[in-house]
Amino acid sequence: MAHFTCEVVYRGIFQKNLASRICRGIVLSARKAGRWGIAFGRYGDSPQRNGIPAKDFAIVADSQEELEQNMARYEPQEVDVTICVDDTLSKGVESWAWYGLQPINRLTLPNGTLLMTSLQPAEDLLKDIHKKDAPYALTLLRAKASFSGLWVYREDHTEARILGALSRIKPDFLSLDAVCQAIEEAEWGSDLKVASARKAHERLETRLVNVTEGNPETPFSFEKPKWWEMREGVSIPAIPVGKPMEGGKGYVPERNPYFKKFTSRTMRPVIDFDKCVKCTLCWLQCPDSCFDVTPDDLYDANMDACCGCGVCEAVCPAKECITMVSEAAFDDNASQWEMWRKDKDTYRTWLTATVSDTAHVVRSHGFRFRGQYEQELRQDLDTGGIEITTGIPGENAAAKTA
Amino acid sequence: MAEVFTNATQVLQGFKGVKKVSVEEYFTSGHRTCQGCESALVMRLMIKAAGPRTIVLGATGCMYVANTTYYTTPWVVPWMHTQLGSSGSAALGTAAGLKALMKKGRMKAEPINVIAFCGDGGGADMGLGAISATLTHKEYNCLILLYDNESYANTDIQASGSTPYGANTTFSPPGSVKRIMHNRWKKNTAGMLAAGHPECRYVATVDASYAVDMMNKVRKALSIGGPTFIHSFDPCPKGWDFDPMLSHELGELAVETGIFPLYEVEDGVVRHYGKTRAIAEGRPRKPVREYLLKQGRFAHFTEEDLDYFQAKVDEMWEKWEIPGVIPFWKEKRPAVPMP
Numbered sequence: 001m002a003h004f005t006c007e008v009v010y011r012g013i014f015q016k017n018l019a020s021r022i023c024r025g026i027v028l029s030a031r032k033a034g035r036w037g038i039a040f041g042r043y044g045d046s047p048q049r050n051g052i053p054a055k056d057f058a059i060v061a062d063s064q065e066e067l068e069q070n071m072a073r074y075e076p077q078e079v080d081v082t083i084c085v086d087d088t089l090s091k092g093v094e095s096w097a098w099y100g101l102q103p104i105n106r107l108t109l110p111n112g113t114l115l116m117t118s119l120q121p122a123e124d125l126l127k128d129i130h131k132k133d134a135p136y137a138l139t140l141l142r143a144k145a146s147f148s149g150l151w152v153y154r155e156d157h158t159e160a161r162i163l164g165a166l167s168r169i170k171p172d173f174l175s176l177d178a179v180c181q182a183i184e185e186a187e188w189g190s191d192l193k194v195a196s197a198r199k200a201h202e203r204l205e206t207r208l209v210n211v212t213e214g215n216p217e218t219p220f221s222f223e224k225p226k227w228w229e230m231r232e233g234v235s236i237p238a239i240p241v242g243k244p245m246e247g248g249k250g251y252v253p254e255r256n257p258y259f260k261k262f263t264s265r266t267m268r269p270v271i272d273f274d275k276c277v278k279c280t281l282c283w284l285q286c287p288d289s290c291f292d293v294t295p296d297d298l299y300d301a302n303m304d305a306c307c308g309c310g311v312c313e314a315v316c317p318a319k320e321c322i323t324m325v326s327e328a329a330f331d332d333n334a335s336q337w338e339m340w341r342k343d344k345d346t347y348r349t350w351l352t353a354t355v356s357d358t359a360h361v362v363r364s365h366g367f368r369f370r371g372q373y374e375q376e377l378r379q380d381l382d383t384g385g386i387e388i389t390t391g392i393p394g395e396n397a398a399a400k401t402a
Numbered sequence: 403m404a405e406v407f408t409n410a411t412q413v414l415q416g417f418k419g420v421k422k423v424s425v426e427e428y429f430t431s432g433h434r435t436c437q438g439c440e441s442a443l444v445m446r447l448m449i450k451a452a453g454p455r456t457i458v459l460g461a462t463g464c465m466y467v468a469n470t471t472y473y474t475t476p477w478v479v480p481w482m483h484t485q486l487g488s489s490g491s492a493a494l495g496t497a498a499g500l501k502a503l504m505k506k507g508r509m510k511a512e513p514i515n516v517i518a519f520c521g522d523g524g525g526a527d528m529g530l531g532a533i534s535a536t537l538t539h540k541e542y543n544c545l546i547l548l549y550d551n552e553s554y555a556n557t558d559i560q561a562s563g564s565t566p567y568g569a570n571t572t573f574s575p576p577g578s579v580k581r582i583m584h585n586r587w588k589k590n591t592a593g594m595l596a597a598g599h600p601e602c603r604y605v606a607t608v609d610a611s612y613a614v615d616m617m618n619k620v621r622k623a624l625s626i627g628g629p630t631f632i633h634s635f636d637p638c639p640k641g642w643d644f645d646p647m648l649s650h651e652l653g654e655l656a657v658e659t660g661i662f663p664l665y666e667v668e669d670g671v672v673r674h675y676g677k678t679r680a681i682a683e684g685r686p687r688k689p690v691r692e693y694l695l696k697q698g699r700f701a702h703f704t705e706e707d708l709d710y711f712q713a714k715v716d717e718m719w720e721k722w723e724i725p726g727v728i729p730f731w732k733e734k735r736p737a738v739p740m741p
Contacts, residue, residue: 256432310647
């Protein structure tokens with residue numbers, strides 16, 4: 001009698017189809033290996049919103065009875081393998097269903113595995129991944145985050161590669177042969193995908209993480225009201241009105257303290273305040289009211305509220321004033337305007353280095369034009385297609401003049 | 403004939419330019435919408451234009467579920483949920499309630515805005531009857547704002563009466579045998595409501611990509627008196643499958659291609675505004691393919707589908723009695739074969 005449980009942590013909508021294919025693959029592979037499997041999404045994540053982290057679960061068991069026993073739970077409280085298909089989720093996961101910020105390795109069992117698709121070195125990721133009170137293995141599959149949307153799927157073999165990797169991590173449950181057989185027989189399968197799974201099986205990088213390693217920060221949390229503390233009816237207090245930033249100037253809106261949204265972000269705007277023409281458009285067009293108005297009429301993106309949609313960059317008329325940069329390049333949510341105000345020279349150095357840093361992972365939010373994914377996949381499938389030196393950082397700075 | 407008694411409305415002048423827009427936020431951060439959600443922007447701009455003395459009522463839909471879940475809210479002003487099809491009833495009831503309380507001296511007589519919003523599913527489909535009834539009650543001041551993201555987006559993209567021709571939705575996945583599963587043309591909601599309610603003083607279409615225009619239409623709708631209706635066009639990165647950074651651009655393209663016309667009907671007079679005015683005056687429109695092929699929901703379109711879509715949009719501008727607004731033809735309409 002044995003079973004194994006895994007979760008797939010992914011970006012809502014952008015990776016919804018990817019996650020369901022991974023889970024489906026796990027169940028089919030389990031069947032090929034003579035076991036029983038089931039996959040399901042986390043109830044609280046539905047309906048999904050694009051970018052907001054979500055989870056799917058898959059359970060594999062030796063017998064049907066054991067599977068049913070595991071299915072009787074609302075959702076798994078611990079998992080043998082956490083699969084994370086976007087490395088910026090290493091900063092934590094804030095589901096939209098009022099969980100607060102949870103470390104990516106929260107459900108990973110002691111001596112379990114955190115399997116992540118990433119092009120970053122493990123040491124960089126461990127600056128973001130929260131500390132855990134038990135050792136675990138960080139296993140990396142070299143790949144770029146695979147983002148698409150609800151309708152057009154990016155066929156970059158990520159699902160096959162994850163399955164190949166799993167057969168290395170849990171060979172007792174999912175043998176490589178069973179995985180390859182499942183991929184072949186699944187309707188989305190192909191010989192090329194089987195080859196991708198076999199390569200991923202060989203090329204995994206594993207590193208043990210001990211209890212002293214990781215990001216020491218305590219993740220943001222809040223007290224939920226008890227039922228007897230709730231108000232009459234279903235009324236809740238409104239958000240108070242905002243205040244001037246300082247000296248009666250500027251404006252900072254009050255924000256919902258129970259949902260910060262920043263873990264929905266895969267990119268963040270980096271602002272060159274010296275190039276700002278004060279046109280107000282980034283502030284006006286931001287759906288998340290994330291820009292604070294500074295006393296000198298500049299606009300400072302609040303990194304607790306920004307979800308990284310990139311509309312500010314798209315509407316900004318000044319060349320290279322706002323540049324979206326991969327979230328992987330940052331360690332905190334500090335105010336860029338404060339940094340700029342304190343020391344302009346240091347800021348300039350930091351800004352130039354940040355927007356021109358091509359070492360960080362390329363990412364695109366999704367569909368931009370027909371044929372885009374095919375075009376991107378002409379490159380090496382092993383890393384998810386695109387050359388690392390194209391795209392963001394500074395992705396749209398050049399295109400904006402057109 | 404005695405004039406119908408109407409409560410005073412707030413004096414709301416239009417913002418004169420983008421730099422004059424007020425900085426106060428009454429719909430703030432921390433809502434659970436998608437990256438690049440244009441409807442969240444519509445909420446934010448709508449209430450920015452209306453100001454703090456406003457009651458907002460929200461029918462079920464994304465802007466209800468994604469904003470006010472789990473005992474939290476991004477609203478600074480009073481907000482209440484109402485059922486899917488009842489934005490019209492809620493607006494009318496709240497306006498009538500306020501009027502009665504003020505008349506009886508139970509609360510201070512002052513102008514308070516009442517805005518009810520609904521999605522295209524809640525407004526253009528289910529709630530149409532209630533909205534229609536509300537627009538005939540000319541003695542109550544309220545605004546119904548329909549945010550149209552062209553599907554039931556909250557429940558993961560089912561087709562609605564506002565879904566455009568051919569779009570991929572959960573109800574209409576294109577297949578290898580039958581490519582176009584959604585072959586209904588989009589409902590002309592604003593035009594229908596303007597034409598059908600001769601005593602409604604103000605009906606407008608807006609697009610948050612043109613934010614100042616949009617806010618000024620909201621202000622006009624709130625200050626003109628009586629029930630009013632605004633139809634807002636909201637690109638939806640989730641349901642239309644596009645990169646969220648394109649939200650603003652697609653809003654502009656929909657207007658520039660002539661797919662979504664911007665107009666207001668004020669006291670019976672139709673006026674095209676913004677880029678739509680140039681189109682109505684005969685200035686060239688952008689080809690619809692520029693708009694359609696940026697969206698994953700149209701990724702299955704062939705050249706014939708694009709041609710059909712273009713021909714239908716051309717009709718709006720060349721054949722309709724009032725271009726883009728009222729689909730009465732000058733001559734008998736020929737049947738256009740669908741691809």
